[in-house]
Amino acid sequence: MSTCHRSRAPLDRKAADLRSADAHLPAHPFDDDTLHEECGVFGVIGVAEAANFVALGLHALQHRGQEAGGIVSHDPEQGFNSARRFGYVRDNFTKASLMETLPGELSIGHVRYSTSGSKGQTQLRDVQPFFGEFSLGGAAIAHNGNITNADALRRELIERGSIFQSASDSECIIHLMARSLQRKVPDRMMDALRRVEGAFSVVAMTRTKLIGVRDPLGVRPLVLGQLGDGAWALSSETCALDIIGAEFVREVEPGEMVVIEHGEVTSHRPFAPTQSRFCIFEHVYFSRPDSILGGRSVYETRRQIGVELAREAPVDADIVCPVPDSGTPAAIGFSQESGIPYAMGIIRNQYMGRTFIEPTEQIRNMGVRLKLNVNRALIRGKRVILVDDSVVRGTTSRKIKEMIFDAGAAEVHFRIASPPTSWPCFYGVDTPEREKLLASHMSEEEMREHLGVDSLRFISLDGLYRAVGEAGGRDPARPQYCDACFSGDYPVAPSDRIEGGFQLKTAAE
Secondary structure (H helix, E strand, O other), rough: OOOOOOOOOOOOOOHHHOOOOOOOOOOHHHHHHOOOOOOEEEEEEOOHHHHHHHHHHHHHHHOOOOEEEEEEEEEEEEEEEEEEOOOOOOHHHHOOHHHHOOOOOOOEEEEOOOOOOOOOOOHHHOOOEEEEEEEEEEEEEEEEEEEOOOHHHHHHHHOOOOOOOOOOOOHHHHHHHOOOOOOOOOHHHHHHHHHOOOEEEEEEEEOOOOEEEEEEOOOOOOOOEEEOOOEEEEOOHHHHHHOOOOOEEEEEEOOEEEEEEEOOOEEEEEOOEEEEEEEEHHHHHHOOOOOEEEEEHHHHHHHHHHHHHHHOOOOOOEEEOOOOOOOHHHHHHHHHHOOOOOOOOOOOOOOOOOOOOOOOHHHHHHHHOOOOEEOOHHHHOOEEEEEEEOOOOOOHHHHHHHHHOOOOOOOEEEEEEOOOOOOOOOOOOOOOHHHHHHHOOOHOOOOOOOOOOOOOOOHHHHHHHOOOOOOOOOOOOOOEOOOOHHHHOOOOHHHHHHHHHOOOOOOOO
């Protein structure tokens, strides 16, 4: 096994090791009190300079991972080529000198926010896509999700002689493919993924094929788009198809593998059929509001969440304010349903980015004020409803509350567009340990007192299901979505975490 490399022409090692001066900083130094998606994946086949299309697609998926990104391409003359960098797509993959090293009509890419490996100490070797050179030719893969039995697989593979070069769970897939006895790369991938537990949407490539696979539960998203005659794209979200001018064709179905070669798409079913359990938090927060999920506009779903929230938790107030930007559609829905005016009471600094390369302690103490500022003239003397997407540790919510009161608000009422987050996610979302989740050890009233607000209400799990189109709410016998972070109902047992001492939900809970 080898990490991504140039198989025929020497790779510019100096260029490959370039990284931003602020490589290991989060996109915003104070975003440790929110949930982060792990990754976004994108692939294109059948267009000249495919890597440029992939860079554009990754730029549209930047919200799914800001830590690092990578692109692999294949050209019949030069073979496989790769580039992996820390930082934003716009800062790395817009340079002509770099993109010229990624020729070919076939390319895949990945943006990363780590949930496995050494968080905060990511090495360049952990950045995807990963590459493997097999006897029948090379293959590269980019993976969104999390393998819940990765520790057990890694131990087994190491005992059998595999040498790992990264801390990523995704590398297990390449090693399992290398050990398969199947003759074709797609068949090897099927073999490998049948051994894998957890959540995965994979975009992969060989010398001639673009491949997309979703796990049997379809926890993480993956969509298929068409660029024209014989040109196709795979993406985590539809918004990335829009940026390259591709037409959204359909979602890759749970448990499906699509193989694209010579302009043709073939579908395979490598897994036993089962009920899908798509991540419901994609609707709440992770996906961009201009994307389509399950045939529904993400924006419209989030607006409907606000409508349901207003019905479930009405309150007398003067204005409805979103916590930008993720709370905005829900706040609009809340305002429309309640009849309380919508107002931009909090303004986001859109240019924060990585400005503060080394924040001083004094700057860090300013915390959320570097990102958000209160519109004091609007807030003063008002009873304010703040609509946010979630409460995780509660630290940011407390700071925002203090800012609103400091601006002269008469009352502050929090309305949260998701149920209480009381369980960690093991399927590709970065969540704290359970004891650090406020809702894991506090009731709603205790959280209200802890945050110091006049009222606090979360949308119910049934209300969230209604907002995403399930008129009857959640079926407790057969949940339609993965909602483990709210319910503790894990559709796939997190075997590695259980082995490490994690306790599943008890009957009493």
